[in-house]
Amino acid sequence: MKKVVSIIALLMLSGCTSPKYNYMPxxxxxxxxxxxxxxxxxxxxxxxxxxxxxSYEGIKIAAPAKVSWGYTVTPGTLKKIGEDKNSEFFYLSGSPDSAHVDKAALADMWQGIMVKKGTKTLCVITVFGATSCEDNMPIEKIYLNVVGxxxxxxxxxxxxxxxxxxxxxxxxxxxxxxxxxxxxxxxxxxxxxxxxxxxxxxxxxxxxxxxxxxxxxxxxxx
Structure with missing residues (x-):
């Protein structure tokens, strides 16, 4: 019981991450x-x-990007949906070469992808606001022409x-x-x-x- 309370307290202190939707193509x-x-x-x-x-800013995943134990971002493109002072947020591009997120059976559903500015650190944001991150991911910045x-x-x-x-x-x-x-x-x-x-x-x-x-x-x- 003490262990569960400690985990909940840690989550409350660390806060939740939500994708930002403030980017305009x-x-x-x-x-x-x-x-x-x-x-x-x-x-x-x-x-x-x-x-x-x-025309959207976006990222290209050049090879399967395994994030922690629960998620793999497949090769393809992601379009930018927002940013804050530290990170940029992305989602599926909707194009035929769009990247996808495969999750393990016990992993939480995801709601967005985050990249820390100036790095190749890629994070998966869950529907509960938790993040799983990995450094040195195979990503590059690109521009996308997306239908809208x-x-x-x-x-x-x-x-x-x-x-x-x-x-x-x-x-x-x-x-x-x-x-x-x-x-x-x-x-x-x-x-x-x-x-x-x-x-x-x-x-x-x-x-x-x-x-x-x-x-x-x-x-x-x-």
């Missing part, structure tokens, strides 16, 4: 390829892309050539979800003009086959 616009550039794309590839993406409510993208796709006509697809994505009402496939006759335009995006066809296209970007979406 950067909202960045992108437009590619550059206007004036000459590019080659295969069937199904994008020709012109423009939109808005959310602010994400939006317009794309022109090359769908191939039949005879003297090429087929160009237009697609819109919002928060990584296709907007079918705004999607379209259009045929262009190269005998009429080699300058192709859709919703302000324009390019000049230099060469095209049923497998690939070489083109020069004239303008992006308006």
């Amino acid at each position: 950067k909202i960045e616009s992108f437009s590619e390829p550059p206007i004036g550039s000459v590019n080659t794309a295969s069937v199904g590839d994008s020709l012109i892309r423009q939109g808005v993406a959310q 409510d602010a994400s939006f993208q317009q794309t022109l796709l090359y769908n191939g050539r039949v005879g003297n006509k090429i087929n160009i697809g237009y697609r819109e994505l919002s928060s990584n979800t296709a907007r079918p009402a705004f999607n379209n496939d259009v045929e262009y006759d190269l005998s009429e003009s080699k300058n192709i335009g859709y919703k302000g995006a324009k390019f000049e066809v230099i060469d095209a086959s049923n497998q690939s296209i070489k083109y020069k970007v004239l303008s992006n979406f308006h």
